[in-house]
Amino acid sequence: MDASIEEDASIHPAPVKDRGFLGCGLSGAALLAILTISVAIFLFWGGPLWSTRPGATHTGRIVASYAAVIPLVAACFLMMRRWSWVQLASSVAVVWSGKLIVTSSLYAYFATGSVQVYSPAPVVAEPAPATPAHPLASTGEIGRSEIAGVVLDHGTPASGVVVVARTVARTALPARRIDLVISEARYDHPIYLASVRDTVIVRNTDRGLHNVRARSEHRTVWNVPVPAGGEAKSLPLSVGVVELACDEHPSEHATLVVIDREPAAITDADGRFALRELSGEACDLDIFRNSSRPRRVHVVLVPDARADVSLDLAKLDQR
């Protein structure tokens, strides 16, 4: 009977009672010791973690602290005279898991000066700046010079061209109503001039639906439908150049030049215009025709007198 038991025991060895922490083969104390060594390597490899310079890399300490676990676990198994690849891998995984939790917390706590932390520019709640006054408005330098001229295109008078002097006039234009009329899927003028005080009304005389999509600096500032026979009123205007278009009718587009107190004019049927209350020795003229991109010319003024100019768009384009 005893012999048979011994025989069975030799065939089926008794299972190892101590399977270690989570069955990995190593006791909790051994795993904790390895974890401590690994964490210590992480903290001190290449210098203490908390004294690293901003922007320093931590690759060395991370790799070393993880890699050190493998020989330590192997050494423990060799000392116990037991060897199992599965248990080696399990023990390493257990230590790595614990280490990941510990060191990630330490990393966030100690390495704030070196890790890549998202840090947008600090917010400073500054009071809103006052609207800057035009430099000429405060000096009282608004003058009495004038420009009278004619705009030509290949030698023929160009009507409906907007000319804006880049200076400031003493008197602001009164608020007006500017009517933009859509007829047969076209605006009645390719370019319009309005001041910020004006009210712009778009009227649709067609029997079909149109929309007015106003864009300034590549941004939609206004988008409204204008039903057949109806009209639409614009939002308050701001200085700039606004492109008007219909999403359905490519032929239907126009440019609206919005000014504040700049002297500006639209050329008449003979291409003539006049600008008054100009100051200084010279000023720039922006000339808009069929486009939001103006042609700019520099004009020398005659003090307190009229300067006559002739501007040929074709020649300006060649410059």
Place this chain on the structure above:
Amino acid sequence: MKRTLYGWVVLVVSCSGTDWGPAELGQGRTSQPLRQMQLGREVYATYCVGCHGEKGDGAGPAARFLNPKPRDLRLGRIKFATVASGEAPRDEDYNRIISHGLSGTAMPSFALLGDRERLAVISYIKTFNPGWQQELPGGALAIGKDPWADDPKGGIEKGKKLYHGLAKCWTCHPAYETPAEILRINAEAKLPAPDLRPNLYASELKESDWGAPIMPPDFLFDRMKNGTDEASLVQVIAAGVGGTAMPMWAGALDAEQLWGLAHYVRSLALLRATPEGKALQARLFAQPVPQGAPQ
């Protein structure tokens, strides 16, 4: 005496912070907005920066994988707002999108954030717009109550006629009626016979301010980003979709018409991915579209 002492201690401690002291007060600052901004920055850094980017330019690390792209917050404009076309959105508009997300996009609902966090991050994201201190938000458009609440079928019928008639929504979105029916609706409304486009039953690609053309939604196929309930739909129809071809219909249409369109669009959206919706599409695609009809 003790209570007074405690009061002084609390006052001194509360004033000793770096974000609220005599210097800050002297410059007209108060602790409340600054602390709110700091909280907003933390919330943004936690939840938003991955898509919207550090500078709010919509170019976060995840943006390259997303379509539609995350909003460029520097523009100070969003697509779905309750203000007039072109005006700066209200805090409520940002709050609604943050709370509910945008269906069919990568923008999730951040209902997990408390009111304080949401308001803080709204304050913070507005600072990406260089003109944020000068631009006042627009007023909320007054749309009025739903006149079709007791008669939704009447609203759907009204909306169908507007969609294919006066408002001509099918010039960008697909049409959902046969050409003959569209012509009949226009004739009934004494509108000129419309020129039907060849791909009448598909959306038409339209330019946008958002860096790429945008395809208007097909209500039988696409998700409604701002929600499919009538209140959400009427808001989109009334205010338009910022930076896109969708105009602001408030002003051009009255409340009865706006709500009618909302009811009709909702009736279509409810057919999405249903056998009835697929049958409708199949029936429409079988229709020949006459060309060259007079405008």
